[in-house]
Amino acid sequence: MRRLIKFASAEIDLDRVCVNVKNGALGGGAYNGIPEISNAPRAADYLVTLRLGKGRERWPLGPINYHFKRPDETGPRNRFPFFVCQDWEDWLVKLAAHEFKHIEQFRNGASCSEISCERFAVAKLGEFRSLRAPSAGGRAVPAQLALDAAL
Numbered sequence: 001m002r003r004l005i006k007f008a009s010a011e012i013d014l015d016r017v018c019v020n021v022k023n024g025a026l027g028g029g030a031y032n033g034i035p036e037i038s039n040a041p042r043a044a045d046y047l048v049t050l051r052l053g054k055g056r057e058r059w060p061l062g063p064i065n066y067h068f069k070r071p072d073e074t075g076p077r078n079r080f081p082f083f084v085c086q087d088w089e090d091w092l093v094k095l096a097a098h099e100f101k102h103i104e105q106f107r108n109g110a111s112c113s114e115i116s117c118e119r120f121a122v123a124k125l126g127e128f129r130s131l132r133a134p135s136a137g138g139r140a141v142p143a144q145l146a147l148d149a150a151l
Contacts, residue, residue, distance in 0.1 A: 008096035018044040024051035030102035048099045061085040081122045097124035
């Protein structure tokens with residue numbers, strides 16, 4: 001899991017960032033500061049929470065966009081890119097990259113842009129996939145995460 005988070009954060013300064021990975025509905029959050037109720041160390045200035053699912057997810061996930069909408073569920077005004085996550089590792093890389101981009105926005109005093117974060121995350125997912133070892137069929141072998149064992 002650490003290797004996936006490290007990959008997702010390669011271009012982002014994570015100094016003084018607490019990263020929590022846990023079970024729960026797929027999603028995440030980046031906090032500009034530490035909430036009062038948090039297990040983050042006192043030295044942390046930012047918090048990122050990454051939820052990997054409840055263990056019953058069906059992979060592959062997608063194609064969907066940031067709002068979990070399929071292409072046939074969106075209109076012409078949709079600006080969010082669509083993506084497919086083959087497995088929990090794809091999801092973790094994409095989600096972590098999105099939330100880490102928010103940390104960069106916080107640090108730089110930039111306005112928070114979900115579109116910018118999502119575009120960055122989908123590009124990072126593509127980079128991750130290009131580096132994965134292919135199986136005999138030319139596709140990456142999806143892995144299933146046993147959430148309780150991994151945390």
